[in-house]
Amino acid sequence: MRSIIDILDLSTQEIDSLIKTACDIIDNPDKYAEKCKRKKLATLFFEPSTRTRLSFEAAMYELGGNVIGFSAANNSSAAKGESVSDTVKTVSCYADIIAMRHPKEGAPMVASMAASVPIINAGDGGHNHPTQTLADLLTIYREKGGFDNLTVGLCGDLKFGRTVHSLINALSRYSGIKFILISPEELKLPEYVVNNVLKKKNIPYVETTDLIGAMPELDILYMTRVQRERFFNEQDYIRLKDSYILTPDKLETAKDDLAVMHPLPRVNEISVAVDNDKRACYFKQVLNGKYMRMALILMLLGVE
Amino acid sequence: MVIDSINNGIVIDHITSGKSMLLYQKLGLDKLNCTVAIIKNAPSSKNGQKDIIKIDTLIDIDLDMLGYLDPGVSVNIIKDGTIASKFIPELPEKLVDVIKCKNPRCISQEEQELKHIFKLTDREKRIYRCIYCESKAK
Numbered sequence: 001m002r003s004i005i006d007i008l009d010l011s012t013q014e015i016d017s018l019i020k021t022a023c024d025i026i027d028n029p030d031k032y033a034e035k036c037k038r039k040k041l042a043t044l045f046f047e048p049s050t051r052t053r054l055s056f057e058a059a060m061y062e063l064g065g066n067v068i069g070f071s072a073a074n075n076s077s078a079a080k081g082e083s084v085s086d087t088v089k090t091v092s093c094y095a096d097i098i099a100m101r102h103p104k105e106g107a108p109m110v111a112s113m114a115a116s117v118p119i120i121n122a123g124d125g126g127h128n129h130p131t132q133t134l135a136d137l138l139t140i141y142r143e144k145g146g147f148d149n150l151t152v153g154l155c156g157d158l159k160f161g162r163t164v165h166s167l168i169n170a171l172s173r174y175s176g177i178k179f180i181l182i183s184p185e186e187l188k189l190p191e192y193v194v195n196n197v198l199k200k201k202n203i204p205y206v207e208t209t210d211l212i213g214a215m216p217e218l219d220i221l222y223m224t225r226v227q228r229e230r231f232f233n234e235q236d237y238i239r240l241k242d243s244y245i246l247t248p249d250k251l252e253t254a255k256d257d258l259a260v261m262h263p264l265p266r267v268n269e270i271s272v273a274v275d276n277d278k279r280a281c282y283f284k285q286v287l288n289g290k291y292m293r294m295a296l297i298l299m300l301l302g303v304e
Numbered sequence: 305m306v307i308d309s310i311n312n313g314i315v316i317d318h319i320t321s322g323k324s325m326l327l328y329q330k331l332g333l334d335k336l337n338c339t340v341a342i343i344k345n346a347p348s349s350k351n352g353q354k355d356i357i358k359i360d361t362l363i364d365i366d367l368d369m370l371g372y373l374d375p376g377v378s379v380n381i382i383k384d385g386t387i388a389s390k391f392i393p394e395l396p397e398k399l400v401d402v403i404k405c406k407n408p409r410c411i412s413q414e415e416q417e418l419k420h421i422f423k424l425t426d427r428e429k430r431i432y433r434c435i436y437c438e439s440k441a442k
């Protein structure tokens with residue numbers, strides 16, 4: 001039984017083929033409208049994430065399938081004593097595939113060891129969220145035509161941002177990628193990602209605190225949220241927060257074909273005034289997420 | 305001190321002095337009915353002193369974990385009064401219920417019934433990671 005827990009569970013060939021399927025779905029939606037007829041997706045959300053759940057549900061409906069599931073209002077009501085393993089063994093009796101979100105790291109892995117149907121990790125705490133990375137990859141592919149020889153700027157909270165770590169892992173498998181890591185000192189990319197991915201694979205990278213200075217070089221600018229609670233004191237937060245807010249004037253020196261991305265939801269790190277810029281891709285990213293989830297469901301269900 | 309030699313069984317030799325009780329517990333030897341001898345602070349030609357464990361039966365236990373718990377021990381399998389085989393356990397690929405994940409956000413902290421499983425991710429640096437949350441074993 002094949003499950004997707006980590007983006008690295010997929011080979012680059014498989015990612016290529018998912019992208020190919022997603023592009024075909026975009027071009028020929030009718031062809032896919034009944035591919036999952038009579039199949040059921042269970043969305044097991046042990047913590048709420050409305051946007052991710054809606055994306056999975058929309059994906060399954062557009063494939064002609066049905067959706068069952070639950071979304072816990074809070075963490076405590078999630079487990080009324082029942083283990084993750086027992087829950088998914090039960091749900092395996094009803095559903096053909098499960099998308100699972102859980103506040104605890106590794107819970108979808110536990111589920112995949114017990115379930116008799118494929119598990120898709122829809123986010124496990126601050127650990128993995130592979131379908132977000134698939135959305136990011138399809139967006140980069142559609143905006144840039146491929147993954148090779150890109151200069152990718154990652155900006156904001158690089159320390160705790162799981163989407164950033166996962167995207168670095170995924171992109172590090174392509175050639176000619178260069179990373180510009182833009183963050184305050186306090187939120188730099190963790191040593192283990194630098195050592196185990198960038199240094200180990202000899203991938204060029206620059207660490208800087210200067211978003212404006214880095215701007216002209218970038219093909220991709222991936223923004224993330226700088227959260228107040230990540231700082232030791234209020235003064236540091238206030239001093240730094242504006243440096244990492246994207247505004248139209250900061251984009252003046254950027255390339256014409258820059259793609260500005262963000263995993264959403266945003267708070268204020270991208271000014272609303274940027275939304276009308278043709279380089280803003282974050283809402284396309286949401287849509288791309290649905291197409292990649294459709295492609296992934298098809299792949300895991302073995303539907304041609 | 306004389307401890308009867310065994311005819312069929314396992315001798316774990318060259319245990320770091322003082323570690324024999326830890327190995328006794330982790331190997332689950334407390335659950336055996338057969339004779340088990342723990343010899344502490346025996347003279348050693350190598351390190352001055354060593355511990356030895358003798359198990360008076362040929363049982364199937366997870367000897368691989370010794371490579372993690374006390375690298376350098378040697379295991380002698382005794383059959384019909386002679387050493388049938390002798391080996392030094394290597395770092396195992398997997399540790400099951402030998403160490404616990406300490407990450408408070410890990411599912412293994414919430415669900416008490418789960419096995420604590422670690423995988424060897426870097427043999428050179430002896431790094432094990434939790435299979436659930438990928439935290440490094442400390």
Ligand SMILES: [Zn+2]
Nearest residue numbers: 405410434437
């Ligand atoms: Zn863990």
